[in-house]
Amino acid sequence: MAHLPSEVYLTNTFMHSGNVSPSTPKLQLQLSIPIPARDPTYYISDGNTVLLVESTLFKVHRSILKNDKSTFDSMFSLDSDLRSNSDASSSSVTVGPEGESDDNPIRLQGDTADEFRALLWALYATPPDFERAVSPKSNNLLQLFNLARITHKYEFHAIERWTLDTLTKRYTSSDPPSSIDDPHEPSLVQLTELASLCEKRALLDAATKRWKRVIASGKDIALAIGVAERHNMRALLGLAYYTMMLQGREQWDADMLLTRAQRIRLLSGHYALGRLGERIPNEPPSLAHSPRCAGGAQVRCNQSWAALWRSLLEMGRQVLPLQYADVVGKVMMAESVVKALVDGNIPTQGMLDGMPWCKDNALAAAAGKVKELQETLADYFTDVV
Template structure:
């Protein structure tokens, strides 16, 4: 090529959509590099943004606006002068056309486990943008049902990228049921040690604090070699992991001596001794010791605070329900009289359950930017 010769970009002409370029349609739209020909009457359903776009009431009757209106109406009459929808994707508009033109039997499939969740994601996003309100709510409801019923792992698992998109969509549309379904699926993935770095990124970007805490916690348990080698983690996130590891080790060291606060039944007249007995049970479960029921704590990582409080809760539950032999609490330092009041036992279990919830809720707070 000679110097100074202008470079001419080869622009590929748009192509007609194979399904939704309808021969008797009266409006042509271009989305990305795809042409759609649909009926204008379909686009103005549900009092959408298109209704305002096509309405004469949107314009005042001065000369300039009449000219603008005539130019706008001319758009969409041919392939050469389509209405261009900027910022949208062809797959999104195709999903909208599917929703507008599908038969009831086709729509019904979307409320089952056989649904195409990516199609529903595209539909909900474009319906939200153009204010197809009832279509948006229907798509969000269908997505919630699909992701509430489908498994998070195995052959039925949707791609992680789809899960990222429904999480973003739930925030964009402020639709709490879908957000809860998405977070539940993230939690199951994290429990399997999958997509942890992706979950950290999504939770930070969308400010999902409980999910963020669990994601950092799951990554922390993988060990520093994994943190340092994972290309999806940045330097600040690695600092937060180090900080969390340090903080949680300290909490785990103090945990045997800090049982949950125990309230008492009104019939309990020896509250101090009852409290000591519960504290002895809590300490016995969480003290490192070879063998026996409580030896399970030795199998846990030193910073695995959540697993330790869950272990303690499960042993307290078994103790309260009489499913394990009476433990010898007398050997625990400071136990004193080791018999809890009978009616305080379910209160102790509830306190243990609250401790698990507290740790889950506040995990993110231990992963600060400063070690």
Template sequence: MAHLSADVFAGSFMSHSGEVSPSTPKLQLHLSIPIPSRDSTYYIADGNTVLLVENTLFKVHRSTLTKDASTFDSMFSLDSDLRSSSHVSGNSTVTTVGPEGENDDNPIRLQGDTADQFRALLWALYSLPHELSVALTPEANPLQLFNLARISHKYEFRSIEAWSLNALTQIYTRPMHPPSNKEVDGPTLEQLTELASLCEQRDLLEAATQRWRRRIASGKDISLAINVAERLNLRALLGRAYYAMLLQGREVWDADGHLTRAQIIRLLSGHYTLGRLWERLPNEPPPFIHSPRCMGAAVVRCNQTWAGLWKSMMDMGRQGVLLQYPDVEGKLMLAESMLKTLMERDMPTPGLLEAMPWCKEQTLMATAGKIRDIQESLVDYFVDV
């Protein structure tokens, strides 16, 4: 990086005795001013437009940037009418500066973009078909596609945006793709989630959410998931993250430096409301539709049997020493497992299943439905009241 320097002279300095010392040496003030450098690939000799992104100069063709009805089309239309000139009187000559983008001294400045993002856009605009096809293979560069999707969304290259998002989705839904927080040479999971939400790409957002769920299940980045989900209003992910943090316990909440006071209050609220739910559940068996063969008095008997069986399973959940008090999901899944065992092994169950011979499968579906309902509404239990 080059630097420019300037000398600042001290006219006089006071000596220790209070007298002016004319012999005090001059001071040199070094100003560090980076000089833009030309991009090694996309400073094209016969290009007709110079753009400055961060500290990199790109020289490309205006006709290329106006493809896909992008915002560059309107930008260049406005720019063609702008001129700036400076006049100096006396013996100085008049210097006229042409439109922005005409040369390195007066480039079009793109604010808020990175050189890598703009380079990714030019890669998509200038590459040959066989070069672009690499993005749809395991050799694709996730970070390049991420940068491309972000900048093409900003400047409204609609077809390029759709293509890059589709390529990213293929990468992150590929079975062998490593489910880590920071993919190799790729964006972080937070960046990927933000992009999917910004571009409203459901499949990519679902792929990112599944990665969050795996990390949350392993106890990693739970508070980060809470903050990302709150910022992007991802309710399903937010409920799962809050629930996982709830089961970590108060000591972990207090030690975590990323949780706000409001978030801790929501965790306390979740602990209370889920605990109350668990207290009610034994007396609230989930309803189910009876088998057509279950009629008349058999329906009454079936309902009574189901209520007793449900309460018994809930009581077993209360005795589960490995499950925490507010872990309603875990206790319901334990109950579902016990119910499956009773049915699959055809165990003798006097007073439990013998009185409901035609509705066993319906009760299992009702239990699974109850678990699903609670999972889908988890975020509603963590309300700051």
């Protein structure tokens, strides 16, 4: 018996068994092979090249696809050489050349019909079409996203640059797209991956700002961790891990998107930051001294700053309901108190008397420590507990 797919064999065995009764349900094999359909816009009657993308047939002008020395240019050149060699070695052709009919189209793998349709829009667009596309009121962000992806793949460099610049302006404008769940827009994950793929720093920064707002709302933190790890986005990775850490072990265990390795990193971060929180009151950030603060005055200034820093960190641990490992919260609290003291918003009670010329520098030192912690948070979440 010829070898059959398991579904066909089961169907035949089941239906021809002597134990089958009229009421026995029959296993049916359903084949779902989509029939290619012509695109309503870009199946152009006088086109000379047929391409199949997913289940959609496009008929376009080969010359338009060769613009900007794209990948199609070299593809078609290679195809022409192969045809010449084939004609020289064979006088009979059983199948028409690839791309010259619906029966034998050029098949593009890994693309979507929407992406290819976006490419053809750009290749056939007129100047007014491009002007409308850059308008903030245009509901075309998904089209631009598809266009950026496919022009990057096929090396339409000029169109890719225009598309990425347009997307960046839209996402960094004073009135950027407000929703990340709009079906007419790429998702935040897609936007981040596009910016990383195309190495568009400004667009990646815009995506990072959106991720920070999402994390601040307490949503999709595990998703943010995964994206930040894939694309080595250190600042975002540290913030996402830190926020998830503060939510507690029960939340880590309940979030199905977190991997075992990520949970280990959370434990490692909790331990490392907790130990840092114990040391940091005795490790005041370095203080830059005023030119007026010299000799013995610097010694007194350093002593006064160390005492103030220690008292603020100890006060934060005793007074505020901050978690054991919330080092950033404790240092930010210390910075806010130093600022209030320097600005005269709260009584100094002699705490700044030992640093009469370096008060502003003390505030800069506290702010610098906050920034340093925020920028290095990812370093605490390692695979070693």
